[in-house]
Amino acid sequence: MALDRPVPNDLSAFWMPFTANRQFKKAPRMFVGADRMHYTTADGRQVLDGTAGLWCCNAGHNRPRIVEAIQKQAAELDYAPAFQMGHPKAFELATKVRDLAPEPFEHVFYTNSGSESVETALKLAIAYHRAKGQGERTRLIGRERGYHGVNFGGISVGGIVNNRKMFGTLLGGVDHLPHTHLTENAFTRGQPEHGAHLAEELERIVGLHGAETVAAVIVEPMAGSTGVLMPPKGYLERLREICTKHGILLIFDEVITGFGRLGSSFAAAHFNVMPDIITCAKGLTNGVIPMGAVLTTGPVHDAFMQGPEHMIELFHGYTYSGNPIASAAGLATLETYAEDGLFERAAGLADYWEDALHSLKDHPHVIDIRNMGLIGAIELEPMAGEPTKRAFSAFLEAYEKNILIRTTGDIIALSPPLIIEKEDIDTLIGTLGDVLKGLH
Numbered sequence: 001m002a003l004d005r006p007v008p009n010d011l012s013a014f015w016m017p018f019t020a021n022r023q024f025k026k027a028p029r030m031f032v033g034a035d036r037m038h039y040t041t042a043d044g045r046q047v048l049d050g051t052a053g054l055w056c057c058n059a060g061h062n063r064p065r066i067v068e069a070i071q072k073q074a075a076e077l078d079y080a081p082a083f084q085m086g087h088p089k090a091f092e093l094a095t096k097v098r099d100l101a102p103e104p105f106e107h108v109f110y111t112n113s114g115s116e117s118v119e120t121a122l123k124l125a126i127a128y129h130r131a132k133g134q135g136e137r138t139r140l141i142g143r144e145r146g147y148h149g150v151n152f153g154g155i156s157v158g159g160i161v162n163n164r165k166m167f168g169t170l171l172g173g174v175d176h177l178p179h180t181h182l183t184e185n186a187f188t189r190g191q192p193e194h195g196a197h198l199a200e201e202l203e204r205i206v207g208l209h210g211a212e213t214v215a216a217v218i219v220e221p222m223a224g225s226t227g228v229l230m231p232p233k234g235y236l237e238r239l240r241e242i243c244t245k246h247g248i249l250l251i252f253d254e255v256i257t258g259f260g261r262l263g264s265s266f267a268a269a270h271f272n273v274m275p276d277i278i279t280c281a282k283g284l285t286n287g288v289i290p291m292g293a294v295l296t297t298g299p300v301h302d303a304f305m306q307g308p309e310h311m312i313e314l315f316h317g318y319t320y321s322g323n324p325i326a327s328a329a330g331l332a333t334l335e336t337y338a339e340d341g342l343f344e345r346a347a348g349l350a351d352y353w354e355d356a357l358h359s360l361k362d363h364p365h366v367i368d369i370r371n372m373g374l375i376g377a378i379e380l381e382p383m384a385g386e387p388t389k390r391a392f393s394a395f396l397e398a399y400e401k402n403i404l405i406r407t408t409g410d411i412i413a414l415s416p417p418l419i420i421e422k423e424d425i426d427t428l429i430g431t432l433g434d435v436l437k438g439l440h
């Protein structure tokens with residue numbers, strides 16, 4: 001296919017995020033177009049999107065409603081000040097997000113990314129207790145292998161070592177729960193049987209510090225970035241009980257699980273465990289325009305609504321909080337999800353997806369497969385002395401074979417757009433099977 005877009009020949013200026021820059025720039029992988037389930041590469045190939053971009057394009061690519069909404073909004077109202085001024089679409093979207101979220105969630109605070117949603121949630125938790133006269137509750141508890149974005153609060157409560165160790169001492173007053181990855185759960189379909197007892201560690205940590213010093217616990221209800229770890233049966237319920245018992249806020253980081261990934265609007269609804277705060281981003285705008293949000297319950301919000309009415313209640317926010325074009329994209333995205341019934345679609349395809357994934361069980365190097373909704377992970381035995389190399393080779397080879405997968409460590413993660421068809425699942429998993437057979 002002839003190219004209608006030039007590919008730049010100087011790649012040195014752009015310092016790419018979370019990328020092996022030197023490797024990439026020697027053999028660049030460039031996308032120049034996207035439509036529904038496929039990317040178009042600079043060399044004219046169609047690549048099947050097995051990862052919804054970076055877990056964000058839940059409705060697939062180039063969706064007409066979203067494209068038109070952005071175009072129209074740009075011409076109508078390009079930007080409105082986010083502080084002390086408003087515009088209708090930000091309010092409309094907040095109402096729609098509230099209506100989509102499980103019942104206790106009543107308020108929506110906008111950010112521009114998952115990382116900012118996390119910082120916002122952590123700050124809200126500390127400020128909430130202060131507003132309630134418990135200013136000594138400042139400690140934050142995260143979890144090993146957790147990913148909460150890349151800002152200082154997020155990497156402090158996060159538990160992915162490489163994301164933390166370069167960056168000094170991080171936030172003080174943070175502790176971590178153990179992760180929930182147990183080898184006895186290998187090849188479990190859906191939620192694993194073993195591991196609920198790991199939630200009891202929260203009692204120990206709270207006891208160590210004194211409950212009256214702890215502001216919040218933050219976890220991903222399903223840990224994505226670390227390689228897709230499902231919550232063991234009963235685990236989230238137990239975290240909720242312990243937090244409630246001690247007056248600690250529970251935050252679910254739903255940047256990946258929000259907007260249909262598990263076949264429900266949010267993981268909180270999926271597992272029927274209600275935190276006090278939910279962070280989201282990605283699927284809120286189908287990844288098309290940066291936008292994130294923090295959802296709070298009525299009591300969390302209401303704690304701030306005191307003092308003189310002319311006073312700002314929360315000294316926090318971003319220039320682009322509720323940006324008009326992002327709001328328009330968000331509204332069109334939620335309409336697209338509803339119109340196409342995408343969350344139900346994901347739920348309906350989950351069994352087919354599960355069977356397809358687990359058909360890779362006896363392929364070379366595979367030591368575990370995990371799945372839920374339209375998410376899956378295939379864990380590979382690392383090469384001796386060269387961690388991550390085997391999975392990265394799989395990623396490169398998959399790209400050559402026209403499928404886009406993600407790898408983290410030696411784990412392959414898959415999270416396709418929720419518009420995926422059964423034939424696409426067959427292609428994705430079949431091609432991945434061929435890749436695995438060819439790996440060293």
Ligand code: PXG
Nearest residue numbers: 054113114115147148149225253255256406
């Ligand atoms: N929390 C969670 C749970 C996430 O998964 C963030 C926060 C940060 O979001 P932003 O928008 O600041 O990137 C994330 C992001 C991957 C991958 O392949 C995962 C994320 C981002 C990019 C790649 O594991 N998660």
